[in-house]
Amino acid sequence: MFGKLFKKKENNPIQKLSFENYLATVVDIHAELPKSTVTVKEQMDIIFSDTSDFTERKFHLKSGRSVYICYFSALISQPQLEASVIKPLIQNDVNFRDADDLGNILSVTKYEQTVNWKGTVENILDGNIVLHIDQLNPIILFLAEKTGRNPTDPTTEYQVYGAKFGFIEDSRKNIGIMRQFIKDPRLKSRAYDIGVVSKKQAAILYLEQYCQPEVVEHLDSLLNSYNKEHLQSIGQLSKYISKHPNSLFPQATMSERPDLVSFALVQGKVVIFIDGSAFCAITPITFMDLLETSEDHFFLSRWNLLFIRFLRIVSMFIGTILPALYVSLVAFQPELIPTTLTISVAQARVQIPLPATAEAFLMMFALDVLIEASLRLPSFVGQTIGIVGGLVIGTAAVEAGLVSHTMVIVIAFTAVATFTSPSWEFVSTWRIIRYLLVAIAAMLGLYGLVLAVGFLLVHLCKLDSMNKPYMYPLAPFDGKELKAFFFPKR
Amino acid sequence: MNIQSPYTRIGGVELFTFTYCSAVTIGFIFLPYISSEEIRSAWLKVIVAVIPYLLFIYLYKKVVTKHNDRDVLHLFKDMTSPWIYYFVITYLFASTIYSIFFGTKGLIIIVQTYLMQDTPQWTIGMFFLLVIGLSASYGIHAITRMIVIIFFHEIILFISLVLFIFSDDFKWINIPPFLTVDIGTFLVSSISEVTRYGGIIALFAYLPFVDKKVKVFRPITLSVIFIMFTYFLICLVTLGVFGFDQALTMLSPVTALMQTTTSPTGLFERLDLFFLTVWVMSFFKIGLIFVWFSSMLLKEIIPLKVKNYWVQIWIIITISTLIVISTPSIVNLDWRPYNINMLSYTLFVPVMMFLYLLIRKKQGVGQNENKSQ
Amino acid sequence: MKTNLSKLLLLFIVISLFAGCGTSSREIDQRTMILAMGIDKDENGDFVVTIQVPVITPQEGGMGLSAGEFEVITDRGNSVWDAIANIEAVTPTVLFFGHLKTVLIGETLAKEGLDEILDLLDRRAPLANQIYLVIIREKTEVDEFLDQESRLVILPALYLDRFFKADQKLSRSAEVKLFEFRRDINMKSRASTIPFAYIRENNIVLEDMAVFKEGKLVGELLGKEAGKGHLLKEKIVENMNYTSQVELEKEEVTVSSRVTCRLDYHVNKTNPVEIEMEMPCKAEIVHMSKQDMAKKKDHIEAFSSKLGEEIKQDTEKAINSMKEINVEPWLIGNRIWVRDPKYYESLNWEESGWRDSKININIDVEIEQTGQRGMLDKKKIGE
Secondary structure, eight states: OHHHHTGGGOOOOOGGGSTHHHHHTTSOTTSOOOSOHHHHHHHHHHHTTTOTTEEEEEEEOTTSOEEEEEEEGGGBOHHHHIIIIIHHHHHOOOOOOSGGGGGGTOOOSOEEEOOOHHHHHHHHHTTOEEEEETTSOOEEEOOBOOOOOOOOOOSSSOOSSSOSOOOOSOHHHHHHHHHHHOOOTTEEEEEEEESTTTOEEEEEEEETTTSOHHHHHHHHHHHHTOOSSOOOOHHHHHHHHOSOTTSSSOSSEEEOOHHHHHHHHHTTOEEEEETTOSOEEEESOOTTGGGOOGGGGGOSSHHHHHHHHHHHHHHHHHHHHHHHHHHHHHHTOGGGSOHHHHHHHHHHHTTOOSOHHHHHHHHHHHHHHHHHHHHSSOHHHHHHHHHHHHIIIIIIHHHTTSSOHHHHHHHHHHHHHHTTSSOHHHHHHHHHHHHHHHHHHHHHHHHHHHHHHHHHHHHHHHOEETTEETTTTTTTTOHHHHHHHHSOOO | OOOSOOTTOOOHHHHHHHHHHHHHHHHHHHOSSOSSSOOSOHHHHHHHHHHHHHHHHHHHHHHHHHHTOSOHHHHHHHHSOHHHHHHHHHHHHHHHHHHHHHHHHHHHHHIIIIIOTTSOHHHHHHHHHHHHHHHHTTOHHHHHHHHHHTTHHHHHHHHHHHHHHTSTTOOGGGSOOSOOSOHHHHHHHHHHHHGGGGGGGGHHHHGGGSOTTSOOHHHHHHHHHHHHHHHHHHHHHHHHHHHHHHHHTOSOHHHHHHHHOBOSSSSOSBHHHHHHHHHHHHHHHHHHHHHHHHHHHHHHHOOSOOSOHHHHHHHHHHHHHHHHHHSOOGGGSOHHHHHHHHHIIIIIHHHHHHHHHHHSOOTTSSOOTTOOO | OTHHHHHHHHHHHHHHHHHTSOOSOOOGGGEEEOOEEEEEEOTTSOEEEEEEEEOOOOOSSSOSOOTTOEEEEEEEESSHHHHHHHHHHHSSSEEEOTTOOEEEEEHHHHHHOSHHHHHHHHHOTTSOTTOEEEEEOTTSOHHHHHHOOOSSSSSHHHHHHHHHHHOOOTTTOOOOBHHHHHHHHTSTTOEEEEEEEEEETTEEEEEEEEEEETTEEEEEEOTHHHHHHHHHHHSEEEEEEEEEEEEETTEEEEEEEEEEEEOEEEEEOOSSOEEEEEEEEEEEEEEESSGGGGGOHHHHHHHHHHHHHHHHHHHHHHHHHHHHTTOOTTSHHHHHHHHOHHHHHHHTIIIIIHHHOEEEEEEEEEEEEOOOSSOTTOOOOOO
């Protein structure tokens, strides 16, 4: 059933995009490596011509057999190569008859014999070392030591109580981090190389018996059939695995917090890590999941959690609907506003040249520009932008008679309310919807707004993430789950 | 946690809300005193009027248990001659279109009266049908889920009606006497109220989608009784607040009812407009249900295997839009033919169908000469 | 879902098409907000309509209203709607009835009948059912009343709104909303009441009730009678103020009190009807010219019987004044009808049933509080 839905995506990888073609011009990619070190070196030199960081070393054993080692110098651990490979080889005088004999000499944790050219080249690119003793099969020494950093405090997902510990850019290490959080043999991982050209390492992590096996199988088939050249970010991957990629709503979420991920794993979700990204993708995700964080469970009182989640839902509504509601009330149904407030609004608006709709669009746009501008700036400039923008938009615009006081209040409150949602992606979605709703409210007032919200709801109900309905447990209704969301068991 | 649960199922809660929303809207807004001749105790009428539909449900249940098949339409198709079947289905289809048309007209008059006085009716109607068409093409699962989510609206309404009984505006003195006419007149005038429950006809197409394990008739019956309670409350409260003579003249007594309250919160000056949004949403829901239902009927009529379900939806939307645009506003329309037709297609025809199916032997046993498969 | 985006696009294209058509979009500042409307008739039989609108001017340094910022516009016409149309011609923006709080009707017009006005008010959907009806006494012109600045509240319309919402002044006057008036006028006795208002020494005064029968002003309930009317209709009235002279220990003592009364009807099915009114009242003494009197039990009893007497007299006065003009605005007829419609028919209520009815009032006053915070009657022993 799953497979059918996604049939169109499961094409064969496009072979010509990979480096195999390039390799084929030099060697037969499926052939074994020759036994002669001279030939191997010659061909390696052609493959990695004009590659300054490609390093080769050649020396002779006491017996006079030539040894050839090649690797990328920045990707390996040089002291280890020296201590556990070169030293033993030079000091010992053994007559190797077989590549297996090397195991008795070398103190390397893991090595294996090469199979063909393709695999060998891939291994070199991966930071491993090729060791070739004349007339023996070349072997690969797994001595890669890539530059990485230590886990640090997560910078994008601030929390009050959560662990001060974030993922790094190495998918395997990240899985290692997760193993520290969940010590259970059922914590399974599967590894992939994604991207026909860039071959990014990715892994999915899940708790067996907690998550639905279909979801894992489905993800497995999706990741195996990824046929684009590159995979740059986790976002690309999320879009790729989403069933409704054109929907405004995210169907996977990202996190850089191991505590949040372990919470998600226990909830039966599947986590995808890729190299080069300190964020992992979590799927399947529902509407409610986007409103919760693992940190909510840190509260000592259950009522705090209830309150916070309730607050988030209400804020989401306010943040989405308020400007549209304001526009429709001011332009269509002023009877709804209390009389004294109506007079105040009218007084505030009397000298504003723009209609309320334009005013709303202007302010919303200004707000979003401000957010976008300050987002990527270094913090010291960001603060300046914040102050300047706040002053200009807040005070100067009102004094200049461009926008009314009430509109500033509405937009400011809207902005603050939306940011209560823990997922930035989700906030952005609602931001777009806000514009659409204002547009409809400007044309058909409250009536249009209600119908638009109705359509939005049907759309949300149609969505699903890995076949899990987006609005679950609200619809399909599951009282127990719903209670657990607001008021989890002790 | 319950990971294994299949999410796509339609269960009891869904069935309950679907039944409720499929019937309640028109009654909600226009009750009581819809038809041209009315007696004082409309609240008594709605209670009596539920009985035929309880019978409807009972017969439905009998048929389902006898033939062990929830898809009554197909059962009927298998057991009768094709031309009768197509006649009935076409009649049902035409009637649902008529209901959609009438519902849209009802919405238009409400919106034009209370929300947008200067907007032409085709703008309101077309926008409504357009949004419904877009939403309905998402399919029955999305519709069902949406109805469940928005059901809190109905609960709010129900609670506010109950609260009205305790308000100062509500006066018990306006309610009695309970019965000033003889039983015959009373029963005749109750007939128009019977049609308020007619929406549950949509269950014909809905039940086959419901999870096989779910006991279906309990939620349906509960839902119908809940509808009855809602109607009862509306009639009672309207009568209690406005008195008979004034309530009689109102377009939408519930809206007028909400107009009489001042919001205690001060957030909204006039609660009636807030509730109007609830009405619009309510119309939206029933519109979705009926457009979907008629698309299912259309599928039966047109034997062509149309791959995309939204083709049927858009056929229906187009037809309804054309009718809505080309007819005058509801003020000039008579409720009577609508009520009679509603009565006939939601009660008379189905009950006949049930009775026929009950008389016929179980499928496959013995004969059948006009098995048309 | 491939169609998602295209669906949204389609939606927007169609909506933008709609936008071109005339919808009801009209900004707040393009509407002339009517807060109160006065309707009267002049000598020529033309309708005089007066509206009160707040003047919307931008405020320096903050929002909100300041005193006197309203304008009163008056115009005449053959019908109310004509007059309103004439007013519309002299205002820059469209008249907006959504915030209409109060409709003030001139006494002259009220005497001729309200049916026409009620119909107009009923047909305007933006009008809430909760607008208040007030009759302006003949001595005050309607437009003059609307032009009156209150020293307490900025807009006279809001003054009335607040007055009625405050809900504490029922003993003199009671609010009547449009729908209530319409409801009561449709009841068995076809009568209802609307409060009177006028201006006395530059103050807005709301007291007395105008009595309507079949839409025409036919009588009035003055002062405390209005409060009794409320009691008879709603079966409860709170916080009536009474000040009476009581003779205690051969001394004239002035006692002021606040009384809350309830009422229960018992109908004896005779012809003419006999109505027993049980009236349990609870009183609170707020002032007494002699401090030390309040404590003694027999003093309190004497006072309560005196108070009961006065309330009873006022009630009887109210009933009699209504019997005189043969109007029954308190739904008493309805109460009888509800219990026994056939019996009600036999009474011929509207013509003679009410006038001939016998009403017995059994009043029972209980002093709940003597209103003393201090215990002033404590005696000193020794020095």
